[in-house]
Amino acid sequence: MTVRLTGVGLTHANGRRALQDVDLSVGRGERLAIIGPSGAGKTTLLRLLATSLQPGEGRLELLGAEPWHLAAGARRRLRARLGLIHQSPPLPPRQRVVAAVSAGRLGQWPLWKGLLNLVHPLDTGGVRDALARLDLADKLFERCDQLSGGQLQRVGIARVLYQQAELILADEPVSAMDPVLAGHTLGVLTREAEARGVTLLASLHAVDLALNHFPRIVGVRDGRIAFDLPAHEVTPQALDALYANEQLDQPSPASPAPAPQIVTIPRC
Numbered sequence: 317m318t319v320r321l322t323g324v325g326l327t328h329a330n331g332r333r334a335l336q337d338v339d340l341s342v343g344r345g346e347r348l349a350i351i352g353p354s355g356a357g358k359t360t361l362l363r364l365l366a367t368s369l370q371p372g373e374g375r376l377e378l379l380g381a382e383p384w385h386l387a388a389g390a391r392r393r394l395r396a397r398l399g400l401i402h403q404s405p406p407l408p409p410r411q412r413v414v415a416a417v418s419a420g421r422l423g424q425w426p427l428w429k430g431l432l433n434l435v436h437p438l439d440t441g442g443v444r445d446a447l448a449r450l451d452l453a454d455k456l457f458e459r460c461d462q463l464s465g466g467q468l469q470r471v472g473i474a475r476v477l478y479q480q481a482e483l484i485l486a487d488e489p490v491s492a493m494d495p496v497l498a499g500h501t502l503g504v505l506t507r508e509a510e511a512r513g514v515t516l517l518a519s520l521h522a523v524d525l526a527l528n529h530f531p532r533i534v535g536v537r538d539g540r541i542a543f544d545l546p547a548h549e550v551t552p553q554a555l556d557a558l559y560a561n562e563q564l565d566q567p568s569p570a571s572p573a574p575a576p577q578i579v580t581i582p583r584c
């Protein structure tokens with residue numbers, strides 16, 4: 317298994333319980349979309365898998381290791397095998413795209429090579445190839461602060477492709493793109509993952525993108541796994557239950573009581 321969570325719970329520092337009783341096993345090469353309403357715990361789950369958050373309860377295994385039982389150096393080496401795609405890639409604004417993408421391999425390089433690469437990019441050809449897959453080869457020497465939000469997201473994806481990560485964790489990777497580009501970009505990412513046998517977990521708000529691009533769908537609600545199904549078995553009823561918004565369901569005290577109504581968050 318690439319990922320195994322057993323009875324995992326996580327409470328944020330402010331006391332907010334974000335995950336509870338999460339059991340999840342993901343095999344090597346699987347592609348899985350995580351969907352669910354806002355605040356359900358999708359980002360927390362991905363941050364936990366990225367080892368930026370430590371579970372309060374339960375057991376986490378990643379790539380055959382238990383990260384929180386490893387010494388710091390071994391945990392750093394494990395992290396170098398994980399590729400993180402952020403909704404807003406944390407790229408230094410003045411950095412050139414070539415440096416931002418090549419930084420994907422910093423965790424695999426000795427310090428001297430990483431420093432040298434900052435001054436003089438060592439593998440411009442490899443970086444250009446990764447960018448070309450995202451139709452961004454012409455942005456190689458542009459500054460990150462001169463790119464649009466959607467272009468920056470594609471730079472973040474190119475960085476993880478260049479890294480050749482074994483497990484890709486993507487948090488809303490196409491949220492800043494128009495629907496056509498979002499679909500195209502997810503297609504590139506999922507095909508790359510499939511061709512390389514890489515495990516891919518992505519959180520997505522757009523349910524149609526999740527169903528079209530991922531064979532397995534995990535629905536998360538209130539910090540728990542509501543369903544874990546092959547995409548073709550996800551029913552409209554399961555989606556309605558996942559997205560039924562209890563807070564919006566409360567009638568206003570000042571208004572005459574309307575007929576009870578479940579408000580469903582629109583899914584694009």
Ligand SMILES: Nc1ncnc2c1ncn2[C@@H]1O[C@H](COP(=O)(O)OP(=O)(O)OP(=O)(O)O)[C@@H](O)[C@H]1O
Pocket residue numbers: 328329330332333334352353354355356357358359360361
């Ligand atoms: N750093 C944090 N500190 C405290 N509470 C947090 C933190 N991050 C998230 N939470 C809380 O944990 C819960 C889950 O949040 P999370 O961001 O994981 O949800 P999400 O499903 O990714 O939501 P969205 O779709 O809106 O991004 C929410 O109640 C949120 O307020």
